[in-house]
Amino acid sequence: QVQLEESGGGWVQAGGSLRLSCAASGRTSSLYTMGWFRQGPGKEREFVAAISRSSSITIYTDSVKGRFTISKDNAKNTVYLQMNSLKPEDTAIYYCASGVRGLSSECSAYGYWGQGTQVTVSS
DSSP, X not given: OEEEEEEOOEEEETTOOEEEEXXXXXXXXXXXXXXXXXXXXXXXXXEEEEEOTTSOOEEEOGGXXXXXXXXXXXXXXXXXXXXXXXXXXXXXXXXXXXXXXXXXXXXXGOOEEOOOEEEEEEO
16 A cells, blocks of 8 residues: 655745645555646646656646646655646645556546645635
8 A cells, every 4th residue: 555645735825836745655666657636626636747757757737837847756755746836726635646557647547646735826
C-alpha cells in the first residue's frame, strides 16, 4: 500500500503563489508516475500536471502551462506543485495521485490518491 498526504493549500489573492507538497509513504518503490489533479466547486476532477519516475518528463494541462511547475524529490518521496500567477478559476481541492503506469492525464491511470488540500484564490 501507498499513502499520500498533501499539504500547502490555503487562501491567496489573485496573482499570488502557493506551493503544494505531497509526501508518499509505504511501498513507494512501486510508484512510477506522480501527478496532481483538482476538483473545483460543481466540477469534475481534472488533470493538472504529472511527472515521470525519473523526473525527466513532465506534462501539464494547457490552462496552467507557464504558471505551474511540478517537481519531485526522490530522496524524500515528495512531489511538489509550485503555483504562480494564481487565478480565481484555480480555486479547487487539489489531489496528489500516483500509479505504476507511464505518464497519463487520466484519473484511471492512478491507483493511489491523497485526501486533497483546498486552494482558494480570491479576486
